[in-house]
Amino acid sequence: MPTDLTSTIPRSATAYSGLNLRLYDAFVLHFTSPRAWGCSLSDLTEMYRRHGTDDHAEIGVGSGHFVTEQTRHIDWTALSLIDPNPDALRFVSRRVSPGRVAVECASVEHLPLNDSSLDRVLTSNTVYYIGDLAIAFAEVHRVVKPGGTLVVGVGDPGFMARLPIAGHGPILRPIADIAATLGGAGFTVTSHARLDETADAFHVITATRG
């Protein structure tokens, strides 16, 4: 992995470095997640357990808490970690068994991967930071194999719109718009689940490449 990519890190990824990464699990996942994304740490862990496989790729890794948690249950055959911030990738690679993961320092809009090279892609709590979702999903569609799957985890936009952070960074899109953008990129949405029964519950959208 190149060591100096700071000039190519998008603003949406610059926070995932140094002390912030070390505090991420305690502050973001335990404290902020229920308040900002409407889901508990155990909800998210369960989502990763359900949708992560031994050969999935994760886009937007954060601190890697969830892949680290999965390491206890999964013997990775081809885990790929993709993020534009090299610090985040180094941090996560150290947490997951070194040598058993492939890392790609890249934004979702420009993936340095071959066409039809991934079976399954998981991205959670990232779409709020991606300016042009159509470009991002089209790029993921390019690298996913026909019949492969993209799983998108996203906080409820109605819930998030009532938070003080609304209007100060995160892009809050109606879930129907996200699903339509997946369709426009060539995916077929095969399921839309909520992590609990409440109106504010976190969404998990599963889409297949035709």
Ligand SMILES: C[S@@+](CC[C@H](N)C(=O)[O-])C[C@H]1O[C@@H](n2cnc3c(N)ncnc32)[C@H](O)[C@@H]1O
């Ligand atoms: C809020 S964290 C989510 C981490 C983890 N998936 C979770 O659910 O806790 C957002 C992640 O998206 C990454 N990110 C930001 N902009 C991105 C982009 N354009 N392409 C790919 N990843 C991006 C950030 O570097 C960060 O690791």
